[in-house]
Amino acid sequence: MLPLNVHHTAIAVRDLDAALADLEAQYGVTPAYREVIEEQGVEEAMVPLGGSHLQLLMPLGEDTPVGRFLASRGEGLHHVALQVADIEAALSHLTDAGARLVDEKPRIGGGGHRIAFVHPKALAGTLIELVEVS
């Protein structure tokens, strides 16, 4: 189970408009799409950059995963997402490797992709998202 790519690196922000304006002014990049995902409690913007993406995440409220992250850690890097071709095979492999999962089964994430999160305890305190893009 080799991931195909680093799909995106995600940044938690308090003000999505302000962060996108800073990103454009500093690096000339703009989002391919912007989307509210109620189930995850976020509004996200996906910014293509070379062969990968930066993702900006703004919580829809304080009592959401990203809202709690901002309250405890402040703005900054939130997770890194790895692109896989078969998310069930990836989750099965990770379970066999003893990695603790957040999501035992895939769910639908941004862009309509199937996604699952791996617990930060599995790899050096780092929240990893799997994104199925075949």
Added chain:
Amino acid sequence: MLPLNVHHTAIAVRDLDAALADLEAQYGVTPAYREVIEEQGVEEAMVPLGGSHLQLLMPLGEDTPVGRFLASRGEGLHHVALQVADIEAALSHLTDAGARLVDEKPRIGGGGHRIAFVHPKALAGTLIELVEVS
């Protein structure tokens, strides 16, 4: 000044051997090189993944930037590096855009590349590294 790519996403770790073993067991990826950079107080491993890389950073001591990061934040995502073709042009553009820099001039980083860090205050609390790879 458009960056060419997300060059790497960096993770601060306490035990580089253990983190590389977890990364290989879980995702089947291995480092292209591993390097001690005394000037930055780190040992780093660069792991190619698709069109980008994951970088693991282990401090050489507690009184280093990554050592202090681990003491205050714990293991986890540390910075994201953007590949640029001309680092002086990129730094000049960022200065014009009002972005606060850590490094006003490029220095030599991992892999012999010229690098510079942009202050987290410039973009949503996120430490950004510029890496010149032409």
